[in-house]
Amino acid sequence: MAWHKKPKTNLTKLRIVRMIVQIIMFFLLNLVFFEIGANWLVLPINMPQTIFSSSEGSFFLLQRMLSRAIIPLIPLASFLIIGGIFGRLFCAWGCPFGLFQDIIGLITSWVKKYEPTHSTNNSMRQIGELITGGTLLISTFIGISVGLGNQADVEAAFGSFFEQPWAVLSPAVFLFTAIPVIVYWGVLGELFRIENLGSIDILLWIRLAIFIGAIIMIIYIPRGWCRWICPVGIIMGRLGEHSLIGVGRNITKCNHCGICEDVCPMGVQILSHPAERVRSVHCTNCLDCIPACDEDAMELKIL
Ligand code: SF4
Ligand code: SF4
Ligand code: SF4
Structure with a gap:
């Protein structure tokens, strides 16, 4: 039925309102850009700490606290309280990486989307569960080693992965930290000059590949990152099953x-x-x- 496929007026209005709320939230989460406040909010969203952020995603803080052998009460409370009451509400209404995916979806709305079956959605979600579980295991292991006084050794062994293992590979971190820094300092052209390509850290290539892969995924599967990969979505999904609202x-x-x-x-x-x-x-x-x-x-x- 043709009307079936057309967005209804009220639905369109709701989607416009939601995007406005998401944009307002993005600015509220980055108040330091306007020289107001710093890192005072911990929310279950895919938002790393950046030079502009007045907030930090719970999963990023959770990794950092575990790796420093600190009991992660604040991020756990953020997950449990917000997830227990509102479920994954912030995924739709407040997460900057969710907004990024919606914008990509809008820009590429002419591309035919792939709608995964329910069983595909559930099986692919296991990738996110593996990433989430693996990250927490690594952070806990690092934290125990730090607690036992082996910080220097474990820091040397894990390198960039020491403080926030998942942050190194997360496309949200690449989007909100690496890209602004590269553009802000005007090193983009310099970095990707043919003669400099060989000296680029392999990790930067891997991050770039994951970022581009994530964008391709999002173009063909609406909110694909949220459905299958994002650790915040994995944790909040489990809490959302039992949420009050x-x-x-x-x-x-x-x-x-x-x-x-x-x-x-x-x-x-x-x-x-x-x-x-x-x-x-x-x-x-x-x-x-x-x-x-x-x-x-x-x-x-x-x-
Ligand atoms: S709840 Fe869903 S299935 Fe039931 S009438 Fe409304 S749109 Fe149709
Ligand atoms: S699943 Fe992750 S990336 Fe998607 S909206 Fe939720 S927190 Fe953001
Ligand atoms: S079931 Fe949940 S995610 Fe799907 S349209 Fe309704 S509120 Fe949104």
């Missing part, structure tokens, strides 16, 4: 037309969840399914 269906109004599933940017199989509450690791509480429903059956639910 989420969406649900009014079973007396629902006619099982499936439009809500069609518009869901995260590919959540809404109808396969109990009507009273969609409890999916993938749901970001973006709320797109609410205005998309002709029968007003989708609702914001508390508890």
Whole structure:
């Protein structure tokens, strides 16, 4: 059905409002750019500490505290409290790397998107689970070694991976720290001059390759990074399954037309969840399914 594929007016309005909120959040998270405050917010988002940030993503702080043998109470509290109440809400409404993916999606909206099946979504999510588990194991190992007084040895052994193992490879870190620094100091042209290519650190090439790979993935799979890879999404997804706030269906109004599933940017199989509450690791509480429903059956639910 043709109308099925057209975004409805209310859905379009919601998506515009969400993008405005995401942009406002981006500036709130980078207040140092306006010389206001510094690193006072710890949120479950994919945002590293940068020269401009007034915030830091919980997973980045978690790695740093573990590696320094400090009990990571603040990032854990950030995950548990925000995830327990709002689920993955910040993924839809506040994460700068989520905004980046939405902008890439908008710019490349003419490209035919690939919609993975539910089972593909779930199996590919295991990549993110491996990255998350592996990173936490490495950070814990480093922290224990530091606690035992072997900091110099372990620092020498892990090099760039010592403080925040995942940050070294994360495309969000590349986007928000490496690229601004390269551009800010005007070294871009110098760095990539043919005669200088051989002297570029191999790690920079790897980071560049991951960044480009992530962009290609995002172009073809909307929010692909959020679905399958991002450790914050992995952790918050598990908490989101049990969060206080989420969406649900009014079973007396629902006619099982499936439009809500069609518009869901995260590919959540809404109808396969109990009507009273969609409890999916993938749901970001973006709320797109609410205005998309002709029968007003989708609702914001508390508890
Ligand atoms: S899952 Fe996506 S939106 Fe959520 S923190 Fe990660 S990158 Fe950001
Ligand atoms: S909740 Fe609404 S959009 Fe979803 S299947 Fe039911 S009637 Fe259709
Ligand atoms: S189920 Fe609804 S609120 Fe959750 S991600 Fe999909 S469209 Fe957004």
